[in-house]
Amino acid sequence: MIFSLLFLCLNLSTLFRFSSAGGAALQNYNQSDYDDSIYGRSGRRLYAANDFKISEEDYNAMLEKLAQGYMSNSDLERAMQEFNSRCPNISRVYSIGKSVLGVPLLAIEISDSPGNMDAKPSFKFVGNVHGNEPVGRELLLMLANWLCDNYLKDSLVTTIVDGVHLHILPSMNPDGYAQRRRNNANHIDLNRDFPDQFFPVNDDMDLRQPETKAMLNWMEDIHFTASATLHGGALVANYPWDGTEDKRRDYFGCPDDKTFRFLASLYSRSHYNMSLSKEFPDGITNGAFWYPIYGGMQDWNYIHSGCFELTLEISDNKWPDASELPTIWDHNRMSMLNLVGSVIKFAESYSVSCAIQTGIHGRVLSSDGIPLPALIDIWGINYTITAGKKFGEYYRLLAPGEKYEVIASMPGYRSKRACVILGEGAVTVDFVLDPETSSTHSESRVLEDYAGCYYDSKPSLQVIDFLPVTQLEISVLLFVMLGLLCFLMQRRARRNQKQMHVSLPRRAAVV
Ligand SMILES: *[C@@H]1O[C@H](CO)[C@@H](O)[C@H](O)[C@H]1NC(C)=O
Ligand SMILES: *[C@@H]1O[C@H](CO)[C@@H](O)[C@H](O)[C@H]1NC(C)=O
Ligand SMILES: *[C@@H]1O[C@H](CO)[C@@H](O)[C@H](O)[C@H]1NC(C)=O
Ligand SMILES: *[C@@H]1O[C@H](CO)[C@@H](O)[C@H](O)[C@H]1NC(C)=O
Ligand SMILES: [Zn+2]
Numbered sequence: 001m002i003f004s005l006l007f008l009c010l011n012l013s014t015l016f017r018f019s020s021a022g023g024a025a026l027q028n029y030n031q032s033d034y035d036d037s038i039y040g041r042s043g044r045r046l047y048a049a050n051d052f053k054i055s056e057e058d059y060n061a062m063l064e065k066l067a068q069g070y071m072s073n074s075d076l077e078r079a080m081q082e083f084n085s086r087c088p089n090i091s092r093v094y095s096i097g098k099s100v101l102g103v104p105l106l107a108i109e110i111s112d113s114p115g116n117m118d119a120k121p122s123f124k125f126v127g128n129v130h131g132n133e134p135v136g137r138e139l140l141l142m143l144a145n146w147l148c149d150n151y152l153k154d155s156l157v158t159t160i161v162d163g164v165h166l167h168i169l170p171s172m173n174p175d176g177y178a179q180r181r182r183n184n185a186n187h188i189d190l191n192r193d194f195p196d197q198f199f200p201v202n203d204d205m206d207l208r209q210p211e212t213k214a215m216l217n218w219m220e221d222i223h224f225t226a227s228a229t230l231h232g233g234a235l236v237a238n239y240p241w242d243g244t245e246d247k248r249r250d251y252f253g254c255p256d257d258k259t260f261r262f263l264a265s266l267y268s269r270s271h272y273n274m275s276l277s278k279e280f281p282d283g284i285t286n287g288a289f290w291y292p293i294y295g296g297m298q299d300w301n302y303i304h305s306g307c308f309e310l311t312l313e314i315s316d317n318k319w320p321d322a323s324e325l326p327t328i329w330d331h332n333r334m335s336m337l338n339l340v341g342s343v344i345k346f347a348e349s350y351s352v353s354c355a356i357q358t359g360i361h362g363r364v365l366s367s368d369g370i371p372l373p374a375l376i377d378i379w380g381i382n383y384t385i386t387a388g389k390k391f392g393e394y395y396r397l398l399a400p401g402e403k404y405e406v407i408a409s410m411p412g413y414r415s416k417r418a419c420v421i422l423g424e425g426a427v428t429v430d431f432v433l434d435p436e437t438s439s440t441h442s443e444s445r446v447l448e449d450y451a452g453c454y455y456d457s458k459p460s461l462q463v464i465d466f467l468p469v470t471q472l473e474i475s476v477l478l479f480v481m482l483g484l485l486c487f488l489m490q491r492r493a494r495r496n497q498k499q500m501h502v503s504l505p506r507r508a509a510v511v
Contacts (some may be wrong), residue, residue, distance in 0.1 A: 054149040063326040066142060070134050070322055073103055073174045079141050080106050080170070087148035090114065090161050096169065097214025100185035103174040105214050108144050111165045119363065119391035121343045122165040124227040124307075125336070126215075129191050129297070131176020131183065135315045135328055136230025140170040142329045143336055156337055163344040167222065172211055172229075180319075184209055191229075192295040197303055198245050202295045215297065223388060224307040225343045225395040226263070228336075229297060234313035235273075236280045237264035242287035242296040242311075252288040254302060255383040259358075262399040263342060264310055266356060270338045272331035287311065306385045308397050310339070343395060345426055359397040360420055362430040363387070364408050372410045372433060379405035379417075398422055412436055 071079060084093045092114040095104040109115065125143070127136030147166070150157040160166060171177060175185035183189050186209060193212040195202050202208065208216075239260035244252045254260065261284060268274040268283030275283040280290075287298065301309035314332055317324075341356045364374040364387045371392030376385050378396065387394040387408075398404060400422045406429055409415035413433035420427050 054153070058149070062142070062145060063329075066138060066325045066329065067323045070138060071141075073171070073178055076137060076141070076170060076174075077104070077106060080108055080144075083108065083141070083144050083148065086145075087151075090148065090151060091144070096218045097210060099173070099175045099211055100209065101175045101178075103178075105169065105172065105174070105211065107167050107169045107218075109165060109167050110144060110147050110161060112162045114165070117390060119388065119393040120163060120165055121225040121345070121361075121395045122167060122222050123340050123343055124167040124169065124218075124222075124224050125340075126169045126172050126227065126229040126297075128171035128173055128177055129229050130189070130231060130318075131173045131179060131181050133182075133230075133232035133318050134177055135232050135318075135320065135325065137170040137177070138322075138325050139230065139314070139329050139332060139336070140168050143333070144168055146333065156341060159344060160337065160340050164340055165222075166340055167224075169218075172215065184211055191297055192293060194295050194297050194300040195304075196243065196294045196296075197241075197299060198243055199294050219301065219305040219307065224301075224305065226308040226310075226339075226397060227301060228267075228310045228312050228339060231311060231313050232315040232318040234279075235277060235283070235316055236290075236313045237267040237274065237284045238287050238290060238298070238311040238313065239264045239284065240287060240299050240302050240309075242299050243292045243294045244288045247292060249290075249292055250288060251286050252292075253286060254299075255381050256302070256308065256397075257286075258399040258402070259397050260308065260310070262358065263308060263339065263397070266342055267310065267312060267335045267339050270335040274331075274335070343397065345395075345428065357426040358400050358422070359395060360404065360406055360422065360427050360429050361395045362393070362428050364392040364394065364410070364431045364433065366413065367432050367434045372413065374408045374410040374413075374431070374433065377407045377409070379407060400424060408433060 080093050084091050087110075090112055091108055091110050093106055093108050095106050097105050099105060111120070113120075125136075125140055127140045128134055147157055147161060151161050152158055173184050173190055176183055176190075179185075188209050190209060190211050193202055193209050194216075205213075239257075240254040241252045244250050264284035265275070265282055268277075271283065277283045287293065287296070296311075298309045298311050301307040315328055320328070338356045342358055344357055345361045364372045364376075366372055371390060372387065373389045373392065374387045374394075376387060376394045376396055377383075378398065385394060385396055396406070403419065403421045405417055405419050407415055407417045408431040410433055413435055416431050416433060418429045418431070420429060
């Protein structure tokens with residue numbers, strides 16, 4: 001009991017600390033302007049062109065190589081192996097399957113613990129889904145090298161490498177690429193080959209393409225928190241749903257529409273000029289509003305693997321001259337980094353963390369310390385994610401500037417709820433679930449019951465329902481102790497935070 005209270009207290013002090021970090025900004029927030037307050041009125045504050053930390057000579061040599069021409073499939077494989085031997089400590093190269101013609105679908109993992117199963121979030125980038133859209137595969141190799149060259153030199157890069165398992169699949173469709181056409185070698189559009197939520201067109205697993213199967217297995221293996229696929233033909237960040245129930249072209253938002261709009265805007269506003277689009281307000285679009293598709297990969301990710309995926313159209317011209325690649329890379333670099341950065345838990349080393357990180361993250365443990373693969377729900381959003389089996393970790397992306405009630409539930413345990421106001425930055429909420437006993441009635445997953453995130457005018461974070469009512473007598477006494485401990489810890493956390501603000505100047509990128 002004491003142990004679990006101490007644990008709770010630690011959580012509370014973490015919450016308070018985030019609350020004090022976001023408190024000032026929160027008062028200015030309302031639902032219509034949260035994104036402006038985060039990005040700045042110009043909408044392009046996160047974009048910075050020349051903040052590279054490797055020598056300018058080396059970087060220019062890389063750009064020159066990029067501009068010389070697109071890599072063939074064997075060039076790409078060689079480039080990936082070369083990358084891996086240049087940065088062996090923070091990468092590994094592996095295959096997720098083979099194309100129709102037997103070309104390996106190679107992926108790079110970048111992380112300070114590549115291949116380790118740990119509690120960090122995973123993010124994936126997928127390029128060249130359509131064979132005739134090759135810009136993404138070149139950019140993804142540049143991204144990998146950028147991360148390698150700036151690790152331990154640039155704080156965002158270091159935070160990404162230390163805080164995320166970043167998986168990069170430069171080409172999902174090498175056969176289509178070799179023939180310079182959209183579909184794979186069996187003439188199938190891979191972005192129409194996934195099971196669809198409305199129309200049972202692709203439900204036969206045996207008829208699915210090997211590239212699609214490889215993706216499905218990959219997503220089963222790795223619990224991705226978010227991802228993006230890179231396409232060409234427009235300049236816009238596209239988010240779910242991609243299809244409508246009645247095949248009409250119409251805005252059709254998924255339960256996490258707000259979160260997706262936040263993520264898509266994060267990309268477009270970090271981009272050199274995506275957000276200035278005349279065609280797409282703010283440089284983002286709902287997929288079905290643009291044009292409905294069925295059997296796409298984006299919706300499948302969200303529905304079946306708990307992964308928030310964007311479809312990024314990064315170049316009006318599908319196959320621009322290679323001499324344009326350095327510019328396109330430059331325009332997208334900050335967006336790519338910021339998008340990956342958005343899934344990271346709070347990291348002290350990165351001082352602009354607040355501008356890009358979002359969501360509620362933490363762990364779920366039983367009261368005797370066993371990690372639980374609990375279900376995580378947000379009241380009012382019809383979408384459930386599952387905490388990791390091994391560590392009980394969860395990453396719930398959410399739009400900032402709102403209050404949320406998080407519910408952790410697990411069969412055999414009493415569910416618990418926490419109220420969180422999400423300001424700038426991510427918030428950590430850990431749950432300790434007590435086993436259900438015969439005296440406690442079953443109430444797992446009672447989502448209809450709004451426990452009530454009610455607040456007084458002063459923004460503060462509240463954790464409710466942690467203490468069972470049946471033990472009120474003991475609880476009162478312990479609560480006093482808890483309050484005292486939290487007060488002390490909160491003071492210490494504030495002090496630490498002050499020091500952090502003093503010692504770390506804000507990056508030029510957010511000026
Ligand atoms: C809310 O947003 C609107 C539109 O941006 C603005 O006019 C209004 O002042 C904001 N309210 C507060 C309390 O910030
Ligand atoms: C890799 O890590 C080892 C041990 O941590 C270190 O000695 C070595 O210098 C590192 N190599 C590179 C290329 O960073
Ligand atoms: C963005 O910049 C590129 C290159 O400078 C240009 O070709 C494109 O038309 C611009 N797009 C928008 C939406 O401003
Ligand atoms: C929640 O979503 C599921 C599909 O994931 C759907 O079947 C169900 O009807 C939805 N519930 C509500 C209340 O909208
Ligand atoms: Zn495409």
